[in-house]
Amino acid sequence: MYRALGRSWTYDEQDVYILRDLIAARQPVVGAFYHSRTFALLHYFSLPAQGRWILMCSQSRDGEAMARIEEGLGFRVARGSSGKGGARALVEIIKAQREDRGLNSCLAIDGSRGPRGIAQLGSITLAQKTGSLLLPVAASASLCWRWSSSWDRTLVPKPGATITVRIGEPIEVPNKLDEARYETLRRQLEDKMFSLHSALDKYTGCIDPEPLRVPTV
Numbered sequence: 001m002y003r004a005l006g007r008s009w010t011y012d013e014q015d016v017y018i019l020r021d022l023i024a025a026r027q028p029v030v031g032a033f034y035h036s037r038t039f040a041l042l043h044y045f046s047l048p049a050q051g052r053w054i055l056m057c058s059q060s061r062d063g064e065a066m067a068r069i070e071e072g073l074g075f076r077v078a079r080g081s082s083g084k085g086g087a088r089a090l091v092e093i094i095k096a097q098r099e100d101r102g103l104n105s106c107l108a109i110d111g112s113r114g115p116r117g118i119a120q121l122g123s124i125t126l127a128q129k130t131g132s133l134l135l136p137v138a139a140s141a142s143l144c145w146r147w148s149s150s151w152d153r154t155l156v157p158k159p160g161a162t163i164t165v166r167i168g169e170p171i172e173v174p175n176k177l178d179e180a181r182y183e184t185l186r187r188q189l190e191d192k193m194f195s196l197h198s199a200l201d202k203y204t205g206c207i208d209p210e211p212l213r214v215p216t217v
Contacts, residue, residue, distance in 0.1 A: 002069050006043030008159045014166040019135065022170070023051040028097055028104055028132040029170070032123045032189060033139070034197060034212070035108035036116065036152040038066075040139040040163050045106070046073035054096050054105050056080055056089045058112045076103070090126060097130040105132070109193055114151045117213030119190035121182060127173040134189065136168030138196040142205040153210055164204050168196050 022029055031053070033041055045053055054076040057067040067077045076096065080089025093105050107123040110116055127134040143161040147154040157163050171189060174181070194213050201208070 002039075002043070003072070005157075005159060006046075008161075009043065009157055010162045011044060012162055012164040014164060016165065016167050018167045018170065019050065022133065022135070023104075026102055028101055028130055029135040030123050030127040030130070030132045031104065031106035031135050031137045032109050032193065033106060033137045034117065034152070034193060035110050035112065035114075036150075036154050037139045037197075038108065039154060039156045040141060040144075041106075041137065041165070042070065042073060042075075044139070044163065044165055046075065052076075052103050054078060054093050054103055056086070056093065056105075056107055063112075086122070090122060093126060094129045097132065105130070106137075109189060110152065115214040116152050117190070117194060117211070118216075119186050119193065121186060124173055124177075124182065124185050124189065127171075128175060128177060131175070132173075133170035134173055134185075135170050136189070136192050136196055138166045138168065138193070138200045140164050140197065140200040140204040140206045142207075144206065146208065148210075153208060155206070164200060166196060166200050168192055 055070055056078050057063045057070060059079050070077050078089040078092040080086045097103050097105055105126060107126055109119040109123055111120045123134060141157040141161045141163045143158045145156045145158060197212050
């Protein structure tokens with residue numbers, strides 16, 4: 001069903017040359033995305049022009065269904081999340097990328113449980129340990145359903161939707177980081193993702209009454 005839905009979509013690509021140039025140069029990347037935009041991005045990144053990817057998927061029942069979809073689309077999948085098995089899955093991805101320099105990885109910046117839009121350290125650690133560039137990725141569509149009862153308010157494009165995909169400027173992650181530098185990069189990534197999606201949702205006309213990023217006290 002997801003494949004059929006994906007084949008009905010068209011894509012408005014913005015700054016995708018950044019990704020394509022990195023793939024051509026065999027520069028590994030860690031794609032950073034919002035958990036809420038997973039459904040909008042999976043089909044796009046399964047297309048051959050976008051290279052090869054390994055993803056992390058939770059060990060929950062919902063995660064099992066998602067893993068089957070992802071594997072069916074041709075992705076490699078490491079099972080784990082911030083709640084269970086995440087460290088083991090992260091090690092599996094690091095090992096896979098070190099052994100295959102043509103393999104890239106993706107990780108939701110806000111993890112599998114949130115808070116929504118708040119960057120965690122997983123994607124930064126992954127980029128640091130694999131010598132990858134951290135690549136912000138955003139997606140939006142006005143013709144969509146929204147799963148408002150989920151913590152991330154998942155966006156699912158409707159049949160025939162046009163999905164706008166925008167690639168941000170890569171972020172370099174040093175191979176040595178102290179606590180302060182980790183926090184600086186985490187905040188940089190979080191702010192970049194927020195600004196990318198805010199601008200993209202305005203561009204597409206995608207409206208959500210709830211904020212992209214959970215307000216901090």
